Amino acid sequence: DTGVSQDPRHKITKRGQNVTFRCDPISEHNRLYWYRQTLGQGPEFLTYFQNEAQLEKSRLLSDRFSAERPKGSFSTLEIQRTEQGDSAMYLCASSHESPGQPQHFGDGTRLSIL
Amino acid sequence: GQNIDQPTEMTATEGAIVQINCTYQTSGFNGLFWYQQHAGEAPTFLSYNVLDGLEEKGRFSSFLSRSKGYSYLLLKELQMKDSASYLCALRAGNTPLVFGKGTRLSVIA
Numbered sequence: 001d002t003g004v005s006q007d008p009r010h011k012i013t014k015r016g017q018n019v020t021f022r023c024d025p026i027s028e029h030n031r032l033y034w035y036r037q038t039l040g041q042g043p044e045f046l047t048y049f050q051n052e053a054q055l056e057k058s059r060l061l062s063d064r065f066s067a068e069r070p071k072g073s074f075s076t077l078e079i080q081r082t083e084q085g086d087s088a089m090y091l092c093a094s095s096h097e098s099p100g101q102p103q104h105f106g107d108g109t110r111l112s113i114l
Numbered sequence: 115g116q117n118i119d120q121p122t123e124m125t126a127t128e129g130a131i132v133q134i135n136c137t138y139q140t141s142g143f144n145g146l147f148w149y150q151q152h153a154g155e156a157p158t159f160l161s162y163n164v165l166d167g168l169e170e171k172g173r174f175s176s177f178l179s180r181s182k183g184y185s186y187l188l189l190k191e192l193q194m195k196d197s198a199s200y201l202c203a204l205r206a207g208n209t210p211l212v213f214g215k216g217t218r219l220s221v222i223a
Binding site: 004035040041042043045048091099100102103104105107108 | 155
């Protein structure tokens with residue numbers, strides 16, 4: 001068990017470009033979550049999957065954001081036409097389905113929009 | 115909706131005890147989590163409370179009162195490495211966690 005891994009660790013891109021991030025969860029976890037975190041704030045929920053099904057998306061999630069988990073294992077988060085306000089740390093977490101099970105976080109992808 | 119409130123910053127002395135409070139409003143309460151997050155790193159799980167009372171885990175303890183919408187994290191025998199942000203997170207029903215803004219703890223010599 002190597003924990004949750006995210007790639008890349010850092011991404012710098014120009015405004016208007018598309019970016020894609022990858023998350024590999026802990027292998028036996030069937031739930032996978034994406035969060036966004038800015039300086040001085042707690043993680044903000046974006047979306048989550050149970051196996052390959054996307055069960056919930058935050059109302060705050062613009063239609064420029066899309067996430068997939070095609071085989072119920074790794075997930076990708078894509079941001080199209082990036083904007084300055086998209087600069088943040090994007091965190092992925094995974095857990096078992098049971099409510100009392102904690103979410104385990106990856107180290108995140110830090111996105112900087114020039 | 116859910117609302118979580120915790121102090122923004124706290125300072126404590128090495129070797130001392132510190133209590134970080136978290137108050138919340140929610141419907142369908144189904145658990146409260148505490149996470150530790152060092153600067154630039156991922157949050158790491160510390161504790162989980164779903165019933166009233168105290169859960170102890172080494173130097174860290176967490177308390178919950180559901181009727182008061184209140185929890186605290188207690189850190190004993192503070193060490194410099196405990197300097198971090200401490201995040202209170204709430205679950206309602208079987209939904210994803212909602213996090214507070216975090217309390218940044220500075221441990222000084």
